[in-house]
Amino acid sequence: MSQPSEWPLPPESSRFVVPRKIVAKLSHHHLSKGLYPIGLGYYKQAANHTMLRRTHDDYLMIYCLDGQGELTLDHESYEVKAGDMILLPRGIPHAYKASEKTPWTIYWIHFSGDQSEEFIDYLAVRDNKFIFPLGIHSRLTSDFESLLECRQSSYNISAFIHAANLLRQILTHIAQLQPLAKQQQVAHNFNLELIHSLMQARTHEQLDLNTLAEAANLSKFHFIKKYKELTGTTPINHFIHLKIERACHLLDITTKSINEISFAVGYEDAYYFSRIFKKIMGISPSQYRRMRMGTFPYQA
Structure with missing residues (x-):
C-alpha cells in the first residue's frame, strides 16, 4: 500500500495497517477480493498533519468531520472542509495537510481490490473532481466506527471479511448521499x-x-x-x-x-x-x- 503517515497520533486517535498476511487472504477470498481495506484510521484535531505522495499505488478515502484541510494535486490546491469526502484513485500523486488554525478531524481508509476502479467510476470520480461535499451524516460516521473495530481482531479473517463488506456499504452509501448533497448546493435557485x-x-x-x-x-x-x-x-x-x-x-x-x-x-x-x-x-x-x-x- 501507499506509505501511511508517520505523524504522531494525538489522544483519542487511531491508525491501523492491515497485516500483509490478512491482505493476501482478502485479495484471494471470493467474498472480499473485489474490495478490501489495507489501512485505516481516525485523526482527531490533527494539528501539523501533512502528507506528500509522489507514488500512490492504492485507493484513498478521507472523510472530514470537523475543521479544515487542503488537498494539492498537480500544483493546484483545494480547500477541504467539514462534510467533504476525498476520493483519490490509484496513480494520482498528491499532498494534503490540516489547517494550521482549525486542523481537521478525519476518518481515512486506504483500500484495494478487483472492483476498486468500478466503485470509483460508480461514484463519478473524475479528473480534477476528487472532493465531494456530502455533509455530516451520523450513519456514515457510525459505519466508519464499525469498520475501525476490525483493528481489535488481530488475525481473525472473518472480521476482516466483514470489514471489507462494511467498506462496500460505505461506498454505496456515499452514492446515495451525492444527489442529496447536490440538491442542497443549488437549493437557493432550484426547489x-x-x-x-x-x-x-x-x-x-x-x-x-x-x-x-x-x-x-x-x-x-x-x-x-x-x-x-x-x-x-x-x-x-x-x-x-x-x-x-x-x-x-x-x-x-x-x-x-x-x-x-x-x-x-x-x-x-x-x-x-x-x-x-x-x-x-x-x-x-x-x-x-x-x-x-x-x-x-x-x-x-
Missing part, C-alpha cells in the same frame, strides 16, 4: 421539492416541460439540465414513474377497470397506458392485478 410536489398533484393529467420550467424560473433547456444533474433522470421520466406508481396503487385498492385507471392517471388511450405500464413494471396492468390476487406468478 426540487416544489417541482416534485407539482408533479405529484397532477398525476391525473398531462404536465408539460414548459410548465415545470416556469415553476423553477428557468428556461426549458436549463431546467432539464439542472434536473438531470440532481436526480440522474429527466423530469418527464420521473413524472411517468409517478403516474405508474399511482396506477399500481389504484390497481391495489380499487376494482376500477384498466380503462378507468388509464384515464385516472392522465392517459386517454388505455392501450398506450398499458404499453407504458409494462415497459416500467415488466408486466401488464391486468397481470399486475392478477398477481396481487394470487392468480399470476410473481416471476413470469
